[in-house]
Amino acid sequence: MTYQYDVLYLGSGHGTFDGAIPLASKGVKVGVIEEGLIGGTCPNRGCNAKITLDAPVAVQRQLAALNPVLTGQTQLHWDASLAHKNAVIDGLPAMIGGLLKSVGVDVINGRGRLADAHTIAVGETTYTTDKIVLATGLHPHRLAIPGQELLHDSTDFLALPEMPKHLVVIGGGYIALEFATIANAAGSNVTVVLHGDQALRSFHQPFVEQVLRELTAQGVTLLRNTSVEAATATATGVQLTTNTGTVLDADWVLDATGRLPNTANLGLEDLGVAYTANGITVNDHLQTSVPNIYASGDVIDKTQPRLTPTAIFESTYLMHLFADETTAPIDYPAIPTTTFTSPRLAQVGVTVAEAQAHPDQYTVETHHIPDDWYRQVGQETGGDNALIFDRDHRLVGATEVSDQAPDVINTLLPAIVFHYGPAELERLVYLFPTIGASAWGQL
Numbered sequence: 001m002t003y004q005y006d007v008l009y010l011g012s013g014h015g016t017f018d019g020a021i022p023l024a025s026k027g028v029k030v031g032v033i034e035e036g037l038i039g040g041t042c043p044n045r046g047c048n049a050k051i052t053l054d055a056p057v058a059v060q061r062q063l064a065a066l067n068p069v070l071t072g073q074t075q076l077h078w079d080a081s082l083a084h085k086n087a088v089i090d091g092l093p094a095m096i097g098g099l100l101k102s103v104g105v106d107v108i109n110g111r112g113r114l115a116d117a118h119t120i121a122v123g124e125t126t127y128t129t130d131k132i133v134l135a136t137g138l139h140p141h142r143l144a145i146p147g148q149e150l151l152h153d154s155t156d157f158l159a160l161p162e163m164p165k166h167l168v169v170i171g172g173g174y175i176a177l178e179f180a181t182i183a184n185a186a187g188s189n190v191t192v193v194l195h196g197d198q199a200l201r202s203f204h205q206p207f208v209e210q211v212l213r214e215l216t217a218q219g220v221t222l223l224r225n226t227s228v229e230a231a232t233a234t235a236t237g238v239q240l241t242t243n244t245g246t247v248l249d250a251d252w253v254l255d256a257t258g259r260l261p262n263t264a265n266l267g268l269e270d271l272g273v274a275y276t277a278n279g280i281t282v283n284d285h286l287q288t289s290v291p292n293i294y295a296s297g298d299v300i301d302k303t304q305p306r307l308t309p310t311a312i313f314e315s316t317y318l319m320h321l322f323a324d325e326t327t328a329p330i331d332y333p334a335i336p337t338t339t340f341t342s343p344r345l346a347q348v349g350v351t352v353a354e355a356q357a358h359p360d361q362y363t364v365e366t367h368h369i370p371d372d373w374y375r376q377v378g379q380e381t382g383g384d385n386a387l388i389f390d391r392d393h394r395l396v397g398a399t400e401v402s403d404q405a406p407d408v409i410n411t412l413l414p415a416i417v418f419h420y421g422p423a424e425l426e427r428l429v430y431l432f433p434t435i436g437a438s439a440w441g442q443l
């Protein structure tokens, strides 16, 4: 049986294009079906957009830390920041689309649906293929409350023409705390509503509390153990009622209560492709319950963090699998994760909680960031880290809260992934004085 394509991807995000481009350049016939912007969430309404809006926030914070060496007020102009963000990201779909087309990938615009195990329909047109990769990503969860249509999601925030005077953020995850940080720096009066006691539950809680204390010190109101029960329109915005009796008046409300897999209306049930509420079920070769159909990226039901680097790793693995360069199961390395809050949180590998639960296997060494002379250069006054070592004193995990935490964790990553011992560490001649030198100097 001959098909039009060897591999047809549904969705064009990092779960697709990082693997599809090199795959096509090896002579494999590849097609990509996309109903929205080429490149998916991360470039257009996720990482790249967010980090551009965060850039002035981070600079402002660095300047403030250097007082009285540097003095004077800076003002974050939201309209200019938004224009800058648009200038930085607007060209990305064309750039990614161009890269795909340059190696012969057919980019098909429209919504795809499985017609059978070897056919995807886009409207009236059908495309046949040997293998299919489902890489359809996530969509925002909406609070099931009366007035939910008055709430907004992260994509709306990233395009806000004006920064609201009073913004309420519901949720305590990545999006909630990163966007609360940006809105606060842009002059909004921000309230963050947590339905439980904790935020960012997958991070080391004492470090999360440092982030929350700093947000509060910057003027953000934090309401814990508070569930929003209804939203009603008012003359100036939205009123939220809660289980505690607190009533919140806002100009604008961000519902940041999580994201759910895009599994609906793909034809999965008709074909018997298994999935759960957490996403599409795959085996250790990212193969679904239908053998020639695979899944990649955020839509997979998995324990690994749903992040761009994870999606890149999965699409790259599938590229090697489809190019007959491997038959091995996917072997995830330690995957780091970070929040672009002020200060940042970042972590990788064995967690402090895991280490404390197994004292026979691990030791934890902690450092207070301002004790490091290099951090004194920028007058960093807060922050801590915890390094986790195995019984051979090899680094197996690290977590940090500080303004430079992502760079520290990125620097230490090879030691964890490649199990560096004293011999390898001695061979590392790193640039000095840098944050990398500061990170390595702790080992």
Ligand SMILES: Cc1cc2nc3c(=O)[nH]c(=O)nc-3n(C[C@H](O)[C@H](O)[C@H](O)COP(=O)(O)OP(=O)(O)OC[C@H]3O[C@@H](n4cnc5c(N)ncnc54)[C@H](O)[C@@H]3O)c2cc1C
Pocket: 010, 011, 012, 013, 014, 015, 016, 033, 034, 035, 036, 037, 039, 040, 041, 042, 043, 045, 046, 047, 050, 110, 111, 112, 113, 135, 136, 137, 138, 154, 155, 175, 262, 266, 296, 297, 298, 299, 306, 307, 308, 309, 311
């Ligand atoms: C606000 C925000 C900030 C983020 N920040 C970070 C960050 O700083 N760092 C980080 O690592 N990660 C971040 N992420 C997560 C990151 O964006 C995702 O992990 C990544 O985009 C996953 O890629 P993917 O290809 O699996 O899915 P997506 O990028 O979501 O791509 C899926 C694509 O499939 C398309 N699609 C869906 N159904 C169909 C269909 N039936 N037919 C055709 N096309 C379809 C969609 O239109 C979409 O383009 C952020 C996410 C958000 C929302």
Ligand SMILES: NC(=O)c1ccc[n+]([C@@H]2O[C@H](COP(=O)([O-])OP(=O)(O)OC[C@H]3O[C@@H](n4cnc5c(N)ncnc54)[C@H](O)[C@@H]3O)[C@@H](O)[C@H]2O)c1
Pocket: 143, 170, 171, 172, 173, 174, 175, 176, 178, 194, 195, 196, 199, 200, 227, 228, 256, 257, 258, 259, 305, 306, 307, 337, 338, 339, 340
């Ligand atoms: N820095 C980054 O890497 C980054 C940034 C943004 C987003 N992301 C990714 O995007 C995805 C989504 O992020 P997110 O922040 O939407 O999800 P999340 O899972 O991090 O946070 C969801 C939050 O909503 C809360 N919540 C859930 N149900 C609720 C309810 N009924 N009422 C009130 N609160 C409720 C949860 O307790 C949690 O605090 C994640 O996969 C994340 O990895 C990553």
